[in-house]
Amino acid sequence: MFSRSFVAATAAAVLAVTGLSTPAHAAKSPDGLMLVATHQSLLGTHTWYQQTYSGIPVLGGFYATHTDSRTGTVSTDDGRVAVSGVPALTATFGSDRARARVAGAALRTGLVIVPGAHATLAWELLSDRSGRSVRTLVDARSGVLLKEEPLVKEATGTGKVFEPNPVVTLQNEGLTDNGNKDSATFTPAYKTVTLTQLDSSGNLIGAYAKNTSSSAVNSSTHTYNYNRSQKQFEQVMGYYHITRAQEYIQSLGFTNVNNSAQKYRTTGLTDDNSFYDPSTDQITYGTGGVDDAEDAEVIWHEYGHAIQDAQVPGFGSTEEAGAIGEGFGDYWAFTMSAAVSTSTSTTPLACIADWDSVSYTSGTPHCLRRVDGTKVYPGGKDGEVHDDGEIWSRALFDIYNALGRTQTDKIILEGQFSFSPSTTMPAAASKIVAAAQSLYGTTAANAATTAFHNRGIL
Ligand SMILES: [Ca+2]
Ligand SMILES: [Ca+2]
Ligand SMILES: [Ca+2]
Ligand SMILES: [Ca+2]
Ligand SMILES: [Zn+2]
Secondary structure, eight states: OBOTTSSOOOHHHHHHHHHTTSHHHHTTOSEEEEEEEEEEOSSEEEEEEEEEETTEEEEEEEEEEEEETTTOOEEEEEEOBOBOSOOOOSOSSOHHHHHHTSOSEEEEEEEEEEOBTTOEEEEEEEEEETTEEEEEEEETTTOOEEEEEEOSOOEEEEEEEOSSOHHHHHTOTTOOOGGGOOOGGGGGGOEEEEEEEEOTTSBSBBSSEEEOOTTOOBOTTOEEOOOTTSHHHHHHHHHHHHHHHHHHHHHTTOSSSSOSOEEEESSSOOSSOEEEETTTTEEEEOOSSSOGGGSHHHHHHHHHHHHHHHHSTTOOOSHHHHHHHHHHHHHHHHHHHHTTOOOOSSSOTTEEOTTGGGGTOOSSSOOSEESSOOOOTTTTOOSOHHHHHHHHHHHHHHHHHHHOHHHHHHHHHHHHTTOOTTOOHHHHHHHHHHHHHHHHOHHHHHHHHHHHHHTTOO
16 A cells, blocks of 8 residues: 655655645645644654645655754655545535444544545544544445544553462362462462453553552563462452453443443452442452452452443442342353353352352352342342342343353343333343343243243242
């Protein structure tokens, strides 16, 4: 595409052409240059131009002059590109219609020439998507979407994590926290993974997760290899597992379910507890017993609260809605874990937080809670949200077993958009059934109805 010898120009010629790039003269010559910037360095002056065609910027086309301030010598960098095929210069597909094709808040819209053998007049639309700019090119004649690309510089890193946790990976219910010490026993449980969506800061900040821990880890090479005895380890766990969860949600087609950098911290709370705070939109993972963020299932449970808060502002304002929140959090941990581990007799998938719970449970398998319980609504309720959430999570678990992971998770996420903040279980269940009907038809709706019926909810 680049044709640096397209027009051989001396500095003098460039200045002459520059004069033609003003709107009044643009029509006289199809080619022109528009001054973009002049930089003064220690040794000279550097002037940058945008290539234009009949006054319209040519995408990627540039021209620069570098003038040595002592000798006056001028060198040029000709990055102009060929505009062939005589592009049309009038948009017949309006900018409003082009804008309607693009997601995100509008930042800037303008006409450009897309160079090449058949140069094309296009709308260049810059949009804000969760604080990240995206450029979209839409053919200004046909309306065809030509190209879309992020303008943010994104980085990929590597790090070590547990996935989902060492009890499951090692099939060892005898593991203990041992004062947060690392040992050879854990070595096979570490997995080297790719950290996606990172910005270029070296911090664990990306499109879907933002580490707000104190003494936050930073790596200029985006390398985050730590073991469980190091406090950076939990920060990497949080970043990786939250990001993976959001990538999964996006893969299901949802672009607006907590689609932003979820704040999380793994420091500052020494309790054996974690929480999502809707007022700050931040998750805090405690460090009591086994550090909570050493268990991805705890990470995902809290992310479940963030998901629902993003879908329904103020969700969980009553005990029963709160129970749905806890039940969904456990289900979300289950479905995320199901993608990276299998159910075994030692560690059944229905068991949640197999690793975190070793420090506060005695029997095996160690589970914070399970999603395959037998409680029935309403008599099985005791008024405590986590306990009562087991009714809800079991219903979701049954739908999963009937319809599979993808369908079930799409149905649940779709249905949750219509939940009331103070919903009852029967009202919420009817939303889930309606989503099943709309997305997958009567068979799916019947499976959901049966699951809720078996729990006494419908
Ligand atoms: Ca630790
Ligand atoms: Ca959020
Ligand atoms: Ca813990
Ligand atoms: Ca588990
Ligand atoms: Zn919870």
